[in-house]
Amino acid sequence: MKVLVPVKRVIDYNVKARVKPDQSGVDLANVKMSMNPFCEIAVEEAVRLKEKGAVTEVVAISIGPVQAQETLRTALAMGADRAILLQTDQDLEPLAVAKALAAVVAEEKPDVVVMGKQAIDGDNNATGQMLSAILGWPQATFASKIELEAGKAKVTREVDGGLQTLEIDLPAVITADLRLNEPRYASLPNIMKAKKKPLDIKEVGSIGVDVAPRLKVLKVTEPPKRAGGVKVENAAELVSKLKTEAGIL
């Protein structure tokens, strides 16, 4: 069984995004970039499925700039077998990414696509669902547990108010939520080994998919700042302020 894991290079999880003064976007120059945390969880899950023997090959794919090779090397160091980069300097919308991934799926013919539920830059939470709809494959989003069996997957999902378990036929698209696993750190020997693993690079333009943007970004602004308030001395003063100033309680 073959797993395709799409991964995205994004601003590092611990870095605060700063808006450019000309409101054209977020300043990413000289900012630490890393693999999107949810993508990391997806890679970890695919590698664990391989270690358990449920999967034979893990292929990582990224769509992005030339530096996304580093993100793919990270996936290879975590245990992916090979990687594909669809290179572009354009910032693609989820619909375009889903279409490009569908083209890769047609070529690679994986049995399951495991990917992060959301990228922490655009915060769209859409690509996996769109890919599933385009392919006509079943989906199980926000997975906190995945069990692969012959021709099907049993997936426990995080839903409003609790957990839901679905059984879906393969091939399918599964998106990873936070509690699916804790990703490993790649060891130094594995980072060295990853340098020798195959990484194919193609231009996005070469796969014949319309990736033109549908949304025009008019401006990117700072959110309104919340002014810090006052410090209170003790709990009694807090309750008194909540009652008299805030009118709550």
Add this chain to the structure above:
Amino acid sequence: MAVLVIADHDNASLKDNTHKTVTAALKLSSDVDVLVAGAGAKGVADAAAKISGVRKVLLAESDALGHGVAEAIEAVIVPLMAGYDAVLTPATSQGKNFSPRIAAKLDVSQISEIIDVVDANTFVRPIYAGNALETVQSGDAKKVITVRSTAFKPAEEGGSAAVESIGAGDGAAKTRFVDQQLVKSARPELAAAKIVVSGGRAMGSAEEFQRVIEPLADKLGAAVGASRAAVDAGYAPNDYQVGQTGKVVAPELYVAIGISGAIQHLAGMKDSKYIVAINKDADAPIFQVADYGLVADYKVAVPELMDALTAAGK
């Protein structure tokens, strides 16, 4: 221009997110219909018909819809879109699950988690965990939108729209519902509560979280939340998580106890009307957004707060 709003419900009751999404929809058009997709959900449809400004309520029912299977919901909505220019869905876990499928099937970009409607083509949405706001203009003929409902006031009740039953579509042959475990609680629902009491990593254990946070929440009639750090450490269940990757809340009062205020947590609660922070670290970032900050060890401050609330008649 006609707009379809997808109702948020649990088959038994209609959720407030629907009212808020209707408010957003009414900024696009005065022709707003609501779709209730569920099972045994006639009562939900009747409740939706009472929302002011709603023209008509559509009710589609099947087992798969009742379990919220995304493929089944998409199969109902996509054919309906021939008669609508936009579809708005509350950005709950459930809404996020099926809405992008509709966008893909209609070959349009989804506009995710809008917080403002500038005009019929232009919307504001948070990106980078709410650290930036993006104003986007859609060139697509039909708009598929999810709505961050905390940014909109609920539409009033007082309408009397007609309820019309429609076909439930083909369902989803490749997806089978196995079971679900929903957390039963007498407390208000986190996303809709007027007061939220949240605990952070400072709690140190699940037992301590329950001992400290829950009685205070119950005294205030509040929902219980948690930071991602507390959830990751196993002190609180996942659906308590407030933040970029959890729930976004905007209650009247948010009480953060032993929460430092990481970027991703602030993204989920900074639109609350009043924020109270109790933390022993005076430099914790949470104090930069708190209206009332109390620099104290929660072990001392929370019992005192309980007493002060009792003294105040709570």
